[in-house]
Amino acid sequence: MSLETITKTETKEDTSLDIPWRVVVLNDPVNLMSYVVMVFKKVLGFNETKATKHMREVHELGRSIVWSGNREKAENFAYQLQHWHLQTILEKDD
């Protein structure tokens, strides 16, 4: 087995063990646009432009994937977003 093969195999196994999760925010008719932008900036560390882009996506498309990555961090973001009363779900990033 060549070094290249080993590296490829290891990479594949590592990836399968750490399936990314998506943090998805759903639209609601109550929250102010300025509130949603502020929450995205505070919780996810977005700048104004990125926060506004995701807020518009939520508003116009009904949902926005605001983060993707390991389960523990995804859970942490989902908890904070729910604490701010944003409708949030977690999905496997298949």
Place this chain on the structure above:
Amino acid sequence: MIEFRLRVDSRITRGIAPLIVKCFSECRNRSLPAFPYLDEKDGDLVDSWESSLGEDFAQDRQALARLLNSAKFAHGYVELDEEDAELVLRAITEIRMHVREQYLGALTDVELETGEVSFSQKSSSIQPFYLIYLVLAEVQEGLIQEIM
């Protein structure tokens, strides 16, 4: 200390202040948000998540109670410690969601999002709750401007 005056006639804030307190009290019985894993079967994990959120929401409500108990609030003044600002923002969101769910069912999402509501044509049972919804949004806008 954060201080600002609402751009709302103080007769309105005086009129709806008791109703805001009523809605605030009702929020304690509001259901918690759905657990974010849609197919999660681990009951302990769900219980732990909900219990933590419940405690955090209760803490937010305590900060809002301090604002609502202030004599100035009914006269249209918002005065609170800076450290309470985020908690109050969240607790107000909870009340606005409760008001929307319980008292503003006759209004469409589009009416609420655009603010295009013909107020005088709405029934007297809806009008005060719609005012609460708007005044609390005004408090939120003011707070967001203060903290961002």
